[in-house]
Amino acid sequence: MSVQASPRPFAPDPTLLDKLGDVAVRIGLNIQKGQQLVITAPLDAVPLVRRITEHAYRQGASLVTTLYADDAATLARFQHGAEETFDTASAWLANGMADAFRQGAARMAITGSDPTLLSAQNPAHVSRANRAASAVNRPAMEVITSFATNWNIIAYATPAWAQQVFPDMAEDQAQAALWNAIFKASRVDVPDPVKVWRAHNALLHAKARYLNEARFDSLRFTGPGTDLKVGLAEGHAWAGGSENTTTGIECNPNIPTEEVFTTPHCRRVEGHVRSTKPLFHQGTLIDDIQVRFAEGRIIEAHASRGENVLQRILETDDGAARLGEVALVPHSSPISQTGILFRNTLFDENAASHIALGQAYTKCLFDTEGQDAAALNARGANESLIHIDWMIGSDQINLDGLDANGHATPLMRAGEWVQS
């Protein structure tokens, strides 16, 4: 029996929650008149979903449909499901969502579920279920990642997540602390968040434009335990802040976001690098990662904790030991300043410069029209089933842009941009 009266749920500050909903709709999605909106959210996020729903209708959305996920129901599957059932996924729903996006519906994802929900369940069952879900979700993901429609990811401080971030606090305190950090990182704790977001996007666009015009051959990170030269893909494109959909809608796919990022050359990475923050991967903590690259590939990898999980990640496929993304975040970013390890990529990847093992974003290459995967790979774009970000930036890291002759332009010193 598990039916009990729930405790009175924690209520985040209503004014800030409303501002978060408003920013999600007007800046995150930039929802258009007559657009449908499909929201996915954990059950705990009902108060934020209601604010988003109201703002979406006020902006002219034609219909808002929310698909809620219940952690308890997910857990029940792994606790009580039959062995032969774990390869099942709801293709009918995934196909329906893909249809919605193809027909122009906007997409909002609210993140914040318990990051360790399934850590005590049979890993073979979890892995089979994840694989089946990934397979049926691919058509919808392709519409999203190609920016055929406008989309946004935003966070809700669920009790389970808050307890992971602040394990020593009471549940209410932990949620209050996580909400404060989310409101701050999402830049809604200001009088006019929409104006602040427009200015923030302008700064990120200017930084990406500068880097695109500079056309560096490679980047060099130096600092304690790190001397890493990351070659950039041929015709790499820097991105950051808002993006334009193929239909011409400007949206901010991530709230918060602090990074500018591009595609490294998967066969031109040399040297060694040490992680500056722990990596959480499917409930496992991997700390103090130290790896060495030669010709783009990791040839030596250690970690003070979780090394065997790291090794297993690197063995996923050939591309898993090569880079698919490099991203630059100044140490003074608001998320970094909170000093909080969020255990959620949406936040942690925006706290420090980072690199990602695995699949590259074709969005981060110029002039890709008509090029197939082999052509993109020839330009340096990595291919893999995984895409795992880990942090290599800190206030002790310097960064230079190198031209083809090795001439260095200082980009960051002690973790801060040299150019404002």
Place this chain on the structure above:
Amino acid sequence: MSVQASPRPFAPDPTLLDKLGDVAVRIGLNIQKGQQLVITAPLDAVPLVRRITEHAYRQGASLVTTLYADDAATLARFQHGAEETFDTASAWLANGMADAFRQGAARMAITGSDPTLLSAQNPAHVSRANRAASAVNRPAMEVITSFATNWNIIAYATPAWAQQVFPDMAEDQAQAALWNAIFKASRVDVPDPVKVWRAHNALLHAKARYLNEARFDSLRFTGPGTDLKVGLAEGHAWAGGSENTTTGIECNPNIPTEEVFTTPHCRRVEGHVRSTKPLFHQGTLIDDIQVRFAEGRIIEAHASRGENVLQRILETDDGAARLGEVALVPHSSPISQTGILFRNTLFDENAASHIALGQAYTKCLFDTEGQDAAALNARGANESLIHIDWMIGSDQINLDGLDANGHATPLMRAGEWVQS
């Protein structure tokens, strides 16, 4: 601003709630190993959804997907949506569900949303939205009503519904009272509900079999204000209790259920009839209905309250003033004995014998294979966009079965079956 800490939700008796979930899965759906299950539910029903989900996985369900509806989000649409948006419906989701059912997924609907949610909203907008939703839901409804898969409807005592049923009670008291009535009516307040349901199904099947073998030409209801002869369709079939899907799965589509029902002849109803309970239609109460039939059609209609709404219903289309169903329920049924007006058809139609204006069930005709709508109509099956049940039974009503020569067989006296 409407974000506030919710009050501590009322928790129904956990043992009875678990029994309701078990009965819903084993008797209502009779879920098969490897079947997917699609649940629709109001957000308040999370505790029952979790019990159903666990029981479904224990019985071998491959994947349970719940689509929650939030009354607050529905209301926000009509409060803030733009004039031109109300003809929009989520075809992508309705088509996905139809696909799921065609591929063999079982269907569970949990009822209990606020019956008056939209009563203060613009009726033209509500009507446009309902029409758009009905149109996109038609393919899924066809799979369901043709019993191509197993399905079940069950109830959850939401606070809003409980307040409608018991307006003079405090919210907690009202929910407790409504839960007591639901548990009783759903026959789960007994040591072995599954055994009790099997016995109940056997009685309803025996009654339907008796009536099918008797092959009455018509039924005659007599009592205060009522002398109504209802001709039965050619080859009419009586149904009640569990049904078999076309794939051979025995399921109980309604929990609770007390009725045996069949298809009347839409051109052979004569006489007058008075309603014995109020009818709630889209938030409006229609009381003390008195109508006169000639050649199957209502030629005179009055009501002491809501007469104009009744007149508008009858004008929907030609079939709206003719009968599509006649159902027999003894006055001693547990729902009738509660004395409660539930304002929810799932319960109220099982409290008394009733007739329905509008569309007939082709399920309630023998030998329909290869017959089109015109052929079924020639046998007496009514056609209409509506199907609205209203109660004509009570402890003062007698019922006879008549053969083609007018010879009467007593069926009910003072609201009770003559044959046990």
